[in-house]
Amino acid sequence: MYQIRLATKDDIDDIITLVKELASYEKMSDKVTFSNEQFSTSIFKNNYAKILVCEYKNDIIGYAIYFYTFSSFLGRGGIYLEDLYVKSEFRNQGIGKKFLATLAQICIDENLGRLEWECLTWNEPSLAFYYKLGAKNRDEFFHLRVDGKELENLANLLKIK
Template identity: 35%
Template sequence: MTQTLEDTRKSGFMLRPAAAADCAAIVGLIRELAVFEQLEHMVVVTPESLREQLFGARPAAEAVLAERDGAVVGFALFFSNFSTFLGKPGLYLEDLYVQPAHRQCGIGKALLQHLGALAVERGCGRFEWSVLDWNANAISFYEKMGAVVMPDWRICRITGESLQRYARS
């Protein structure tokens, strides 16, 4: 982990890699995020299914946690992708969440800085994520840190039964 515990402890929190035992706490934070995004009806993840994806035989993603006073209060879940144009791997942030009571103390910024440093350390050409168009606070935060919100790109997605039907067609 690039950022040392001492770097964040002076701010009253610490960052650390997630462990298998943290999956229930992460799922709890995912549910809180879904409520905030008004998407709770879409959450089907369980601690067991998340454990398999983060710590199973073929991990699909990684997570970094923020702890304050011994409690997990935030997380960043990310995975590797690849840019054909750059010919390099990238780091994709799937979700970032900090509980409301723990915002404005640098946790979100520390998580993003940690992932940015990890992307550089891993030789990535990009560090990317998506943001909901109505989340003006997040957009402003990301732009202040130097991120560019890509106006011409849209996410395409096929899931659930539609994905099953498409795969059979």
């Protein structure tokens, strides 16, 4: 039987292996730049995010990384799902749905206003799955990011007099 539970430090190596599998699937392996220690510190010491894992016969076969957000319009918090990944041989068995239902229940239990995430535009199987569960695409928004040198350049604007 599959069990979804909160990750512990003992799970970190298995989670990192799965993160790298996800990066490979998304054709982004070159974007994985963290050390195992950095990843573990970010989760278990700095509490930047939480991780749910799916365990089957004492093996971690999937994970969901999430963190809290805030909506000024709702005046309430929410959950942002950073990653949802299930090993290919365990897909189409309801595990992804169980992860999302677990996160939805956390939202309800903690009086949070929404659960949100992103999906790559070419990932049609996942998009179909999400739409079937009632997810909606927010076409009126662009997802923007500043990182690397651009992040440094932006911070350096504070030094300009």
